[in-house]
Amino acid sequence: MSCGRFCFLVPFLAALLVAGEEKVDGPVIGIDLGTTFSCVGIVAPHGLVEIIPGPSGQRLLPSQVAFEEDGTVLVGEAATSAGASQRIFDVKRLLGRSFKDTALQRDIKNFPFKVVADSDGRAAVSITVKGKAVVKRPEEISSLLLAQLKQRASEHLGREVLHAVISVPAFFDDAMRTAVKVAAAGAKLEVLRIINEPTAAALAYGHGGHGPSTAREILLVYDLGGGTCDVSILQREADGLKVLASSGDPHLGGRLAERLASHGDGALERLRIEAEKAKRRLSSVPQVAVKLEGFANGKDLSETLTRAQFEKLNDDLFQRTLEPVKTALKDSGLAKSDVNTVILAGGSARIPKVQQLLSEFFDGKENLGRRTALTRSINPDEVVAHGAALQAAALSVQGSGQELRLIDVTPLSLGIQTAGGFMTTVIKRNTPLPAENMMIFSTHKDNQESATVKVFQGERLMAKNNHLMGSFQIKGISPAPRGVPQIQVLFKVDVNGLVAVEATDSGSGKGEVLKVASELSHERIEEMIQESESLEKEDQKDFARAEAKMALKLFIRSLHHAAEMALEDDASTFLAAANEGADWLAANADAEAEEIHEKREELEGNVPELPTAKAASAAEVET
Structure with missing residues (x-):
């Protein structure tokens, strides 16, 4: 109050x-609306999850939208291959955020497109269509991605999909989650449930024989991708999952694109695409060649990158990803030895150096008891959509019948x-x-x-x-x-x-x-x-001072009340003490708790015993 x-x-x-949720009559899809890539899944009648591919067979949809000046809109793969100058990416970082947000102001310096404030003071994107500036809200852009995923699913099932479960980072706040629902409504999708990405990954791990059958297990989900690292610790029990703690770092990545940019003042969005491709390839091969024709001043960019160079370039960022792991363990009150399984999610979790650091952090053990410490049983790029699809199936009468209890x-x-x-x-x-x-x-x-x-x-x-x-x-x-x-x-x-x-x-x-x-x-x-x-010690000091002031004010109020009930001589004594206390408080606003307590004790010693039945309650004090 x-x-x-x-x-x-x-x-x-x-x-x-x-709360039990009412099931819908019709298919429900699970969507991972990612920063870099998105995908959609559904549980088939046989009970297995299917990640639905696009027309070209690619299961991942690049989270990019391009706007041509003639009004043409390109989504996903078409946007990445186009030569459009208005290619929008990382729009997930803008959802539900105030334009004045300090962190956002740092982010937008790295965007080649223009980020502006809309009429409500929210972050939006300014593009040019037929010579005129047009403001596109991140919800509008995200709805185009969701519509593309919905179309994939509808064509795969042979009927229109109207309901979905969508995953978001664990630390998405109310405004961001609401923005996701607005984006889905723009794609004519009703969101039945928003599920946190780490929880979805944990669900996927325990489905279809991927994870062990156990009554109780501590899971740590390590989600690294799209420039963010999210860590959650969950407890799996016989009847469901309970999140114990979450932590993360939202500002990682971009180092390889910066390295390539040092060769010339070229198109940043082209660099980002090539850097992303190179990073993914280096997870499976020792070196890659990066080539861009007409990169800067008409000159081509050509460079060979080795895995060792990539790891050295990003070593400090990889080390930073262990900090959320430590924080989540501390918040949950667990030791690293309590963790049974580490679930890898996100495209960057496949990087060998990252997996090595995690394995070493957990004492270099690939096995904890009978359980695998680092599990790669499901494609890290798809594990979140996999879990979202399982939750979606539980909300559909046509689902697999598996009931999921998520906390x-x-x-x-x-x-x-x-x-x-x-x-x-x-x-x-x-x-x-x-x-x-x-x-x-x-x-x-x-x-x-x-x-x-x-x-x-x-x-x-x-x-x-x-x-x-x-x-x-x-x-x-x-x-x-x-x-x-x-x-x-x-x-x-x-x-x-x-x-x-x-x-x-x-x-x-x-x-x-x-x-x-x-x-x-x-x-x-x-x-x-x-x-x-x-600031815990400083807060305790402020708290003690405020408590002491409250106690003194309560005593002053008690003195006034006692004066109303006492005989004339005692009434004068009570009022004099009350006035002295009030004057002292006004003159010593910054007094420490000990000084305030001493003043109260001094006043208590100068007056008769107060009638306890009439003393004021701390519940009624005003400052």
Whole structure:
């Protein structure tokens, strides 16, 4: 709650719900909407997953769209082979992001196309069509990719596909997930479920004999591709999967393209395509030749790259990918020896040097017990779509009949600001989804008829240091003495990670609902987690100071209350102590907790014993 409006009383109810989802009558496809490549899968009647190829037989669709100046639109492979000057790639990085986002501003410096702010202040792309500037939102561009994947599936099945499960990075926030749904709607697809990419990879690993049959297993999903590294630790049990922790690094890659660019001022998008091809080939051959005709000033680019050169060029980036692994282990409270299986996902996870570093990190063991430490049982490029297809089948009456129980987690704690400026957490970080928790709060002032709810996201003890997600007012509270009304505040986070907050006055029945859309990027979430750890001591100091101030203010209020009930002589003593305390607080705003406690003890020693039945409650304090 906003400072001074509501005060914390007691936790009321905490419940984690696993809601059953109604199945649809018709095919449901699983889509991996990737940064570099995308693909689509479906579970066939015989129970095996099929990754559906395009007309040329390629199962991966390049996540690129090209716009010609005459209005022609080219999608996927056609976009990569065209000589279009308006080729858009990495659009996934723009979904649901504010144009002013600091990390986005760093990203767009590497784009050869123009990124602008749309009418809502969101990131968009500016292109030229028939001589006029046209703004294309990332949802529009992504919908073209999704439509292409939908067409593949529809032609493969011989009927139109209307429903899908789409995977997203674990740290996609509310705004980004909503943008994915908007993009799907543009492709005339209804999203039945958004599934986190690591969870999808873990599902794929356990299907069709790829993984061991076990009642309990700790899985670590290492997803490296498209310039990002995502790591999640999951616990597999007999009845489903539970995400224990997630971490990641959203800014990796591009080093090879930079190396090639040093040969001249050529077209960046052509370089990126060739660099991507070279990187993939070097995973299976010791050297590759890179050639580009008319690269710079009419001159051709020709260079031979060895795997050793590539590994040396990217060694620091490869080492950085181990940091999310360490963070996820720390957050989950596990040691690396607790991990039974490491699942590789993403095209870059096939790089031999990356696999070597991971194997060495897990003590160089290729086998942990009877289980393989690094599993490559499914193509890393397709493993996420494979898992999404399995989840899709569980949501269709035509599916394989396999019921899947998935439990993902919240990336950051969710809560409200209470009296004293404290962050009162309602749903903790890494809580399994869907999650639901309710707490009861009360008013600070007598006959207060409205209050403001401020919703925050983060791990810091004081609300001001966390991310403000949104606020709303609840009006029509039944007039009553302070501390008497009961305001029920309910947080709900659905299986897709979308947040809703409800506040209801139990007396009048009046309430409000807020659909919260976070604008935090993957990078900012990671920064906030690191800040909460590095500033823990400072936060504890601020928290102790705020608690001490609250205790002194409670005592001052008790003195005023005692003065109203006491005889004249005692009343004067109580009022004098109350005024002295208030004046001291005003003059010592930056006092440390110990000094504040000492002042309170001094005042307590100068007055008669307070009538305990009339003492103020901490639940009613305002700062």
